[in-house]
Amino acid sequence: MFSLFKQIGVMLLICMPLMAQAAEPQPYKEDQASSAVATSELYELSQQLIDAGYREKQALVETLVEINDPQTLKFLQVMVNGDLYYRKDDRVIVINEDDAITIFFTGESITLENKRDIKKISVNNKLRTLLRGGIARLQIFSNNLELRKQAATNLLKSADDLDEATLQLAVEKEKNADVQEILSLVQGIRWLEADDEKQRLAGVELLSGSLYPDVRGALANYVRAAEADERSTEVAAAKKALDKIEAMLTANAVVENLYFGLALGAVLLLAAIGLAITFGVMGVINMAHGEMIMLGAYTTYMVQQLMPEHMGVSLVVSIPAAFLISGLVGIAIERGVIRHLYGRPLETLLATFGISLILQQAVRSIFGPLNRDVGTPDWMAGTFMINPALELTYNRLYIIIFSLLVLAVLALILKRTLFGLQMRAVTMNRPMASSMGIRTGWVDALTFGLGSGIAGIAGVALSQLTNVGPNMGQAYIIDSFMVVVFGGVGNLWGTLVGAMSLGVMNKLLEPWAGAVVAKILMLVFIILFIQKRPRGLFALKGRAADMG
Amino acid sequence: MTMNKEITTAQEIKGGPLTRMLLNDAAGRKLLIILALMSVLIPLSNVLLPEGSFFHVSTYTMTLLGKYLCYALLAVSVDLIWGYCGILSLGHGAFFTLGGYAMGMYLMRQIGDRGVYSNPELPDFMVFLNWTELPWYWLGFDQFWFAMVMVIAAPGILAFVFGALAFRSRVTGVYFSIITQALTYALLLAFFRNDMGFGGNNGLTDFKDILGFDLQADSTRATLFFASGLALILGYLISRFIVTSKLGRVLVAIRDSESRARFMGYRVESYKLFVFVVSAMMAGVAGALYVPQVGIINPGEFAPINSIEMIIWVAVGGRGTLYGAVIGAVLVNYAKTYFTGAFAELWLFMLGGLFVLSTLYLPKGVVGLWAQLKEKYSSSGGSGPDENSSSDDSAVIEEGRT
Amino acid sequence: MSITRPKHIDQPTVLYMDGVSVSFDGFKALNSLSMFIEPGEMRAIIGPNGAGKTTMMDVITGKTRPDSGTILFNNTHDLTSFDEAQVANMGVGRKFQKPSVIESLTVFENLEMSLKGGRSIWQALTHKLTGEKIDKIDEILSMIDLKDRLNTDAGSLSHGQKQWLEIGMLLGQEPELLLIDEPAAGMTDEETMKTAELFKELSKKHSLMVVEHDMDFIEALDCKVTVLNEGSVLAEGSLSTVKNNQKVIDVYLGR
Known part of the structure; x- marks a missing residue:
């Protein structure tokens, strides 16, 4: 666990300069003065390429790599992809990318009357190898860290693109530890094919414990070759290295599932916190709880429609908006219906179920039965890399943080505010609270509003993860009840532990049993659990429970 | 004087179970007579009268009414546990559906080699999934008697195991309701899976005949209608026998004051379990009669909302009366048929409104309103x-x- | 508190408790409680709030399992291993503080249900009302004075009548030992005295344990008194001895 956090921390540190790098101005800036000359040199060479045979092309490419021109890299890349063409009538070099034609040197896009107006500058395998090597060299010595990293990662796939000496030079010159590590891995892969057994073993040593899929592939190939030649020491060493990698990958999978589990737990937590108030604290079975979540999600959608330009801001604005709307609907439900049914839990259950049907149909009538698209701001998307074989998505991380935040705020409201105090007083001893001048009716309404409002906030979060449709609430109602009942009624801490453990258990079961069976197993587990501990994980015991 | 009154009362109560069952139940008696007449006359009119006749009941209408009868039996089973024992099961649809599946499996086996793939042994969906052998739990379902035993046994066993666990650990009230809902939800998910061997989300359908009689024939439909009416009457009488016996009073005692019943020396969990299992079996029979009439059974029947809808039938009719459940089931389902046909959008508003209004203003249902x-x-x-x-x-x- | 097991187990007791402890979340509701009741004895239990009176009843009747200790009924059955229904069927009846009758059944039906025997499902299903049973109900009815309310729903009885009906239901169970929780609460003075008379009458046939706050009522009962405090026995003896006990005075008047 700790090492995971450490890794996350390290990753964040690494990511920051990365982002900064990306925004940096183009490299070769200092060469701009000579740019015009260089371009003409590139231009000259490109014109010669048009008429050259393959052998001549090789010579031309070798010269190309040597010239110092910012456009060379692009030129080589276009060429290796087979997208480099020229116009027959005026010998202008063009790029033909999926039938979109642009002039290489000006970037101007043109339309062709006839496809035959342009002709491909063809490449063969030998040229391709040469081009790839050239590209790799240009990239690996580039000033752009991202580019170097990209190149190094590509080299893992085709370690032979660079010759030994250049590779060695690159490793020595590289200042970034990450890229240097990748480059030395590339060296390791090359050594696997060395003639000297010692060097091959050194390569194995170098590769052991690396999580790059290509390294694993190279080692696997090497084991096969070594087995064929009956080089037993090498087979043993390579297998050991592979085992180490496998073990690390297994650990990775567990970490990933844990992360998914925590994220699912966070979703469950968000869905259940509101219920922990209305059911846990007030004892009201609100079957329309899922619809409060749905209202929150639709509020997010509405707010986004109002400010389509500001995705991120709209999401932030949605939070109080959803809280207000779901909360007000909740208060209306409490005043209109539930108030008349206190002390009759089964009737409350039925009436609120009726309300849930009405709300669903209302939303269906207004917004239509289809799911609505709620946009996700850019900062929610994307992943962060823990190690080469494990990438985690940001949106899950945000949901986990957000759910904990909501829980913390709620706990503060309950513990530290006058309203929280009154609320607890009313639930513990209604007549006493009433005789001390607390308006119990209003406390009931506001408490219910608070629970519903939090469900609305959960809806905002869920709109970022799942489909927003009239039936979305239904998916959460059973889960939410399970969490609250599992965690122990009337106990926020229990709700947190309940949600997280159910989420994690579910995700850990999933790879082993499949999603549906995992879900069924969870339900069966909870059903059995309630038999054993009818009052949940963190139950109030003894007389307090009897009175409650 | 008081002594005198005492004796007469006792004498009246003493009159034996049959008297208790029927004599004190004027409304129920009327209902039974109507049901008996319907069960005989409607099939007869469908089969014997010509299509143009004023009194002819079309096969469509008869099948629709037959469906209502199955729902009514289901409602009686719900009322037996909810109305009398205070057990609110939000998973009763599970028992109904299990009974339906047991019948569906028999009907599936009856298709024989007339399926699309002409496999004499395996139902089409199994052939489609490249199964080569009938799973063990499908064995025996080619026998009608076995299927009928399973119609009762499958829901009964599930109710027994689930109820024994729940009642023994004293899971009561809303907790029980919620875990029953989880139960039917879990079954819903399970039956959606193809490898469960129950046809996945398509369920079981394309039935051909039952006991050799063509399911599309009017005479078969008429017989099924009659059977549904008979099952409802029997179910009603069994329920009535239970609730008017001393056992029925124990159930009421459990509903009103569970701890008092315990301290009086009654094993509350055994009583709950008994009535829960009986109710589940009854629901299973209702499901079994429902399937050949509608021609399909699929996992959608396990959906939690179905189970909750049953509750509203009973609530609207009037809980704790049995005949109220029958009336409620027919009323609500008639309304459903009408409104989903005429104003589809409105139906969920109506149903939702029914839930709210009946709990707020009709605690005793239409039956109670009538009495009032x-x-x-x-x-x-x-x-x-x-x-x-x-x-x-x-x-x-x-x-x-x- | 030198009650030792051999000394008392030799003599016949209807209820024998030794070292019974129960704790809820660290709070000791009963702390090594030991006491016994002789057959045919009537015993009053008093004690301040939280002394463990209700918990003691819960433990005897099988509602709560004690953490440790023995509870013997008639010197033979260890009550700690049975549930409420089994304990009730052995002959221990319990009356709650709040009247607890089956509100939607008639007085007659309430009593009929309470009659001893026929607790199994099959017996309940095939139950027949015999003349013998009617006589028994009659007898109870005249004892609790509800003859003319026979066919009334128990829910529409007055508070006092419900208390009496519940006592009647206990009698129907024909228990050897009756546990009664604050019977006089909410009763008029006249009803209280009538109840005291009834209990005295009952104690001829049954053993009784009465938890009560009302000192006048206890005085009227005229029986041995046990004072509970903090989950164990503080003092035992006649009401006058107990009243003069320094420890009892300390507990009731505050330290």
Whole structure:
């Protein structure tokens, strides 16, 4: 666990300069003065390429790599992809990318009357190898860290693109530890094919414990070759290295599932916190709880429609908006219906179920039965890399943080505010609270509003993860009840532990049993659990429970 | 004087179970007569009268009514546990559906080699999934008697195991409701899976015949209608026998004050389990009669909303009366058929409204409303509201205690 | 508190408790409680709030399992291993503080249900009302004075009548030992005295344990008194001895 956090921390540190790098101005800036000359040199060479045979092309490419021109890299890349063409009538070099034609040197896009107006500058395998090597060299010595990293990662796939000496030079010159590590891995892969057994073993040593899929592939190939030649020491060493990698990958999978589990737990937590108030604290079975979540999600959608330009801001604005709307609907439900049914839990259950049907149909009538698209701001998307074989998505991380935040705020409201105090007083001893001048009716309404409002906030979060449709609430109602009942009624801490453990258990079961069976197993587990501990994980015991 | 009154009362109660069952149940008696007449006359009119005749009941209408009869039996089974014992099961649809699947499996095996793939042994969906052998739990379903045993046994066993666990650990009230809902939800998910061997989300359908009779034939439909009516009458009588016996009073005692029943020496969990299992079996029979009439059974029947809808039939009709459940089931389902046909959008508003209004304003359902109105018009000084409020108070006290 | 097991187990007791402890979340509701009741004895239990009176009843009747200790009924059955229904069927009846009758059944039906025997499902299903049973109900009815309310729903009885009906239901169970929780609460003075008379009458046939706050009522009962405090026995003896006990005075008047 700790090492995971450490890794996350390290990753964040690494990511920051990365982002900064990306925004940096183009490299070769200092060469701009000579740019015009260089371009003409590139231009000259490109014109010669048009008429050259393959052998001549090789010579031309070798010269190309040597010239110092910012456009060379692009030129080589276009060429290796087979997208480099020229116009027959005026010998202008063009790029033909999926039938979109642009002039290489000006970037101007043109339309062709006839496809035959342009002709491909063809490449063969030998040229391709040469081009790839050239590209790799240009990239690996580039000033752009991202580019170097990209190149190094590509080299893992085709370690032979660079010759030994250049590779060695690159490793020595590289200042970034990450890229240097990748480059030395590339060296390791090359050594696997060395003639000297010692060097091959050194390569194995170098590769052991690396999580790059290509390294694993190279080692696997090497084991096969070594087995064929009956080089037993090498087979043993390579297998050991592979085992180490496998073990690390297994650990990775567990970490990933844990992360998914925590994220699912966070979703469950968000869905259940509101219920922990209305059911846990007030004892009201609100079957329309899922619809409060749905209202929150639709509020997010509405707010986004109002400010389509500001995705991120709209999401932030949605939070109080959803809280207000779901909360007000909740208060209306409490005043209109539930108030008349206190002390009759089964009737409350039925009436609120009726309300849930009405709300669903209302939303269906207004917004239509289809799911609505709620946009996700850019900062929610994307992943962060823990190690080469494990990438985690940001949106899950945000949901986990957000759910904990909501829980913390709620706990503060309950513990530290006058309203929280009154609320607890009313639930513990209604007549006493009433005789001390607390308006119990209003406390009931506001408490219910608070629970519903939090469900609305959960809806905002869920709109970022799942489909927003009239039936979305239904998916959460059973889960939410399970969490609250599992965690122990009337106990926020229990709700947190309940949600997280159910989420994690579910995700850990999933790879082993499949999603549906995992879900069924969870339900069966909870059903059995309630038999054993009818009052949940963190139950109030003894007389307090009897009175409650 | 008091002594005299005492003896007469005792004598009256002493009159044996049959008298208790029927003599004190005027409304139920009327209902039974109507049901008996319907069960005989409607099939006869469908089969014997010509299509143009005024009294001819079309096969469509008869099948629709047959469906309502199955729902009514289901409602009686719900009322037996909810109305009398206070057990609110939000998973009763699971038992109904299991009974339906047991019947569906028999009907599936009856198709034989007339399926699309002409496999004499395997139903089409299994052939489609490249299965080569009938799973063990499908064995025996080619026998009608075995399937009928399973119609009762499958829901019965599930109810027994689930109930034994739940009642023994004293899971009560809303907790019980929620875990029953989880139960049917879990079954829903399970039956959606293809490798469960129940046809996945398509379920079982394309039935051909039952006991050799063509399912599309009017005479078969008429017989099924008659069987549904008969099952409802029998189910009603069994339920009535239970609730008018001393056991019925124990159930009421458990509903009103579980701890009192315990301290009186009654094993509450055994009583709950008994009535829960009986109710589940009845629901299974209802499901089994439902399937050949509608021609399909699929996992959608396990959906939690179905189970909750059953509750509203009973609530609208009037819980704790049995005949109220029958009336409620027919009324609500008639309304559903009508409104989903005429104003589809409105139906969920209506159903939702029914839930809210019946719990707020009709605690005793239409049956209670009828009694209230009758009392009001006959003696214009109704004490109805008072009675209501007193029973509400007691419910509050009860909640406080448990 | 030198009650030792051999000394008392030799003599016949209807209820024998030794070292019974129960704790809820660290709070000791009963702390090594030991006491016994002789057959045919009537015993009053008093004690301040939280002394463990209700918990003691819960433990005896099988509602709560004690953490440790023995509870013997009639010197033979260890009550700690049975549930409420089994304990009730052995002959221990319990009356709650709040009247607890089956509100939607008639007085007659309430009593009929309470009659001893026929607790199994099959017996309940095939139950027949014999003349013998009617006589028994009659007898109870005249004892609790509810003859003319026979066919009334128990829910519409007055508070006092419900208390009496519940006592009647206990009698129907024909228990050897009756546990009664604050019977006089909410009763008029007249009803209280009537109840005291009834209990005295009952104690001829049954053993009784009465938890009560009302000192006048206890005085009227005229029996041995046990004072509970903090989950164990503080003092035992006649009401006058107990009243003069310094420890009892300390507890009731505050330290």
